[in-house]
């Protein structure tokens with residue numbers, strides 16, 4: 001099936017222009033003016049913006065183990081609704097994605113469902129226990145491109161060294177969840193005046209940056225690549241910026257909540273468990289630093305850390321509720337509302353942070369751009385329209401979002417993946 | 429005097445100075461009743477008070493129970509330890525379930541800090557906080573204030589000294605907020621490991637690590653209970669060293685102002701926070717706190733139970 005997208009404003013990272021796009025299920029056939037209407041389906045994109053499909057390096061799909069919270073189909077639909085056509089799921093499942101068979105099964109399921117591409121991220125250590133390395137070669141053979149123990153930090157510096165060294169053989173990227181677990185303890189929020197005022201166990205910001213520093217020192221010493229997950233503090237940004245200047249092979253992601261919410265919102269929410277996330281929400285200085293780092297390219301990309309939880313889990317008191325909230329369906333609009341509107345990044349920056357840079361990190365040469373022969377994954381959005389976040393509007397099985405009720409700018413109207421419309425309509 | 433309009437008493441943070449004064453004067457009236465031969469009044473007749481305790485506290489529960497009975501309310505006690513919560517039923521489930529009895533007031537003790545603020549989504553009842561984790565214990569602070577006012581005649585311009593495990597203490601937090609509303613200054617004195625991060629930025633609080641230096645200027649001293657297991661988490665090396673630096677001993681008692689009041693939320697670990705050698709000197713006041721606690725809890729239940737909202 002061929003799709004022709006007419007008269008859209010095409011947003012590549014380096015160039016924005018008006019034009020038509022003709023694509024098939026294997027590639028973009030042509031990009032240009034006045035392409036003849038010979039396609040099976042024609043979409044009028046006049047007044048709309050057209051982006052290459054977004055790539056999310058960090059989601060939790062809860063499958064296998066907690067299919068009641070999210071499964072591959074609901075997670076794929078949520079991704080498509082959010083403009084993501086490739087998503088990378090973290091291995092903190094039950095069982096963990098620590099063996100070839102599980103990784104292979106995820107890729108098979110993704111192909112069978114045919115909505116978006118789901119890639120498994122393999123565990124660095126067996127059972128994510130931080131003790132023994134998994135079979136990196138077997139995981140690579142199954143289709144893993146990245147490895148992480150996300151949710152847990154690899155505390156043992158020697159083990160992480162071995163992982164960084166051994167992963168080089170298979171060109172696997174190590175994604176580091178940076179947290180000094182002794183310092184973070186049972187903390188539920190960022191340590192500061194608010195946590196002290198309410199007597200809530202809290203996490204100091206250095207619990208993240210200490211390990212960011214350690215991991216970067218290791219990568220530098222070994223001259224290996226490392227990717228830092230969900231950067232949340234000004235101190236981490238400073239360390240990453242310095243390392244990049246020195247030529248260390250470090251890349252970094254942040255999540256939308258780290259450029260939109262602060263610990264003051266946690267208090268304002270009356271300690272609603274939907275505002276509990278790891279790493280925890282920081283203060284105004286952190287938000288400013290994260291925004292600046294996105295603007296300057298110190299942080300390469302935006303990943304959602306989509307983390308579904310059941311209603312019962314989120315009804316637990318703040319100090320014992322699980323961490324995280326869903327993010328696939330709000331990430332693009334939060335980026336428009338909090339970054340583009342405030343001129344932190346321009347429209348090309350949206351493509352860069354959500355598509356081109358993740359593609360570059362992965363080595364996906366045909367992704368992250370709209371041009372002849374590129375990957376036929378496209379997002380069409382109306383940037384003049386607003387929508388209100390509601391539980392009923394989510395495609396995810398879980399509804400835990402700190403943005404419920406908020407009005408956001410930027411409505412996704414179509415998501416096309418491999419020449420197929422996988423999401424359409426403003427049924428929000 | 430203003431009229432009481434609050435539906436809940438969740439913490440001192442949310443009470444105004446006027447509201448605190450209202451509770452104290454109401455408690456004064458109830459204290460007089462407790463000294464009569466017939467101690468019961470029909471103020472809450474026909475109302476149901478539910479004592480919902482997710483953490484064991486016989487003393488606080490007994491105080492609330494007796495307070496409710498003195499006001500002629502029907503009382504239900506529900507205790508649920510953390511172990512039954514871990515079986516899958518959350519505190520919220522329990523509140524929803526017990527709400528089916530249509531209680532007028534829920535007195536809640538919880539292990540989780542700041543967990544009561546959204547309970548009104550699940551019940552129509554007024555909620556009185558009987559201690560939520562390490563956040564607040566408002567009735568304890570109110571009874572401390574009541575006791576101080578009874579003896580000192582004022583709550584203003586006092587130097588309040590709180591000694592002990594500030595970090596884990598809801599009593600310390602509630603008292604700091606309460607005295608601050610009356611322009612009294614609180615000094616917290618403890619090993620630095622027991623002082624929460626950026627605590628001096630809270631407002632109305634000074635921090636000291638030297639009890640001998642600050643004890644002499646205090647008008648009120650509140651000694652907090654030390655949980656011995658904190659020693660295992662490296663908050664302090666040994667009880668011996670803690671006692672040496674922070675216990676109220678005969679020698680330190682000799683340094684305090686003549687009219688200084690010593691309070692303790694109880695139960696006291698004698699020879700840990702307070703030396704048993706001075707038991708006779710400090711214990712009578714601690715027992716007075718227990719008596720005043722009853723009057724304060726009657727006042728709180730009465731005010732939330734009868735307000736015209």
Ligand SMILES: [Zn+2]
Pocket residue numbers: 150151152177229230278279
């Ligand atoms: Zn993580």
